[in-house]
Amino acid sequence: MSRERKAPREVESDEALPRSFWALLGAGVGLGAASAVAASSSALAAYFARRIVTPERVRTEDQEVLAVQGAGPERRVILKATQETVVDGEYSFFFDGGAGHARLGRLEDYVPGEGTVTRSVIAEYSGDLGRAVRGRWSGVVYSSPGDLGYDFEEVLVETELGPAPAWLVPAQNAPTTTWAIMVHGRGATRQESLRGLIPARQLGLTSLVVSYRNDGDAPATPDGRYALGMTEWRDVEAAIGYALDHGATDIVLFGWSMGGAISLAAADLSSMRQYIRALVLDAPVVDWVDVLAHQAQKNRIPRGVGRFGQFLLAHPWGRRITGMAAPVDFRAMDWVARAVELRTPTLILHSVDDEFVPFGPSALLAGRNPEMVTLETFRKARHTKEWNVDPERWEGTVEAWLSETLAPRPAPGAGRQSQPAQ
Structure with a gap:
C-alpha cells in the first residue's frame, strides 16, 4: 500500500517579532535599562519555549x-x-x-x-x-494490561526511527476487524492509555497501546524534542500499518492530551487516513496557541514574553534556542480555526475544570462542527482525569458512541419500500 505522506505546511519565514517585545525599547526607560529588561524577557521566553518541547525525564514528587x-x-x-x-x-x-x-x-x-x-x-x-x-x-491507574486481567503481548512497531514497543491486547468476545490504537499524552507513557482498553474490549476491538518518539520508550529523534504532534503522528501511522498488516480493516484512534493533537494530525496527514473510522479524544490539545497562552498566564509569565516564546517555537530562527529540528506550524494544528476540515467522527471527553489544557477550544470545535464532533462535558476532573472521577460514565459514553459510530452502514437504497405500480 502507498505510504506517501502529505508534507506539513511551511511556516512563513518573514514573520515579525511580537510588537510587545520591541516595545520594551520604547517604554520610556533608558536604553540600558530597556536592554536589560529585553534580555531578561528573552531568557524567560527561551526557557518557556524549551520547557514545552523538552521531555521530562525526572518527575517531581510533590x-x-x-x-x-x-x-x-x-x-x-x-x-x-x-x-x-x-x-x-x-x-x-x-x-x-x-x-x-x-x-x-x-x-x-x-x-x-x-x-x-x-x-x-x-x-x-x-x-x-x-x-x-x-x-x-x-491519573494513571494500571501499570500494564495484566492489571486489568487482560492477556497481552509485547510487540515492536517499526517506525522510521526504529522499533517502538507497544502492548497488543487481543479482543476476546466477538472480535471485530476494527482495531483501537491508544496514544498517550505529553510527558506520559503507555500506562496512561490503559483506561481506554475497557470500552474497547467490550466492543470487541483489538487494541495496540503504542509508544512514540521521545517518550522514553520509543526511539528518540536527533534533537530529542517533542514536535507537539507535527512529527509524532508518523509513529501512529506506523502503528496503523502494523494493525492493517495483522488483520485490521479499519482503526479507531484514542488520544489523551497531546495524544489528541497527534491523532488529529494522523487523521489529517497520514496516507492511511482513509482507514481511520473514528477519534476518541480525552482532554485533547486542539489549539496549541491557546494552551501555551494559558500556561504562560498560569506560570505568571507576562503576555508579551509568552508570545515571544510561541514565536521561538514557530519561527525557523528560534531553532537555535529551542534545539528543535524544525519549527512548529501552529496554524496547521489549530482545529478550532480548521473545524470544518475535520471529517472524521470525533468524540471529545473534557472537563471544564481542566487546569492544563483549557476546555474552551474543545467546546468551540464541537460548536463549529457538530456534524462530526460530539462533546461530553465533565466537571471537577483535572487534566486527563475524567475517567478517574467518573469511570462508569466515561466508559459508557465511549462504548455507546463507538457502537453507533461503528455500526454497519446500510447499503445504498437499503430500507426503501418499493412502490406498487400504478
Missing part, C-alpha cells in the same frame, strides 16, 4: 505522605491535602523515583482544618508504600 495504616483491604494512606488529592476518584501514587506504584481508592476523609485526606489502598504494584515520604499523583 505530594506528602503523612501516614500509612493497616494491611490488606483495610490499608489506608493519609496524605497532605492539595488541589489534586482532594478531588474524588481513583488515582495512582508513584514514589521512590517512580520505582514504587500504588493504586489509591476514592476519597474517604478530608479534614480541611488539618489539611489531610485519607484514601484506601486498592493495590500496591511495586515498592513499599509504608516507607514512602513523598510521591507523585497521577
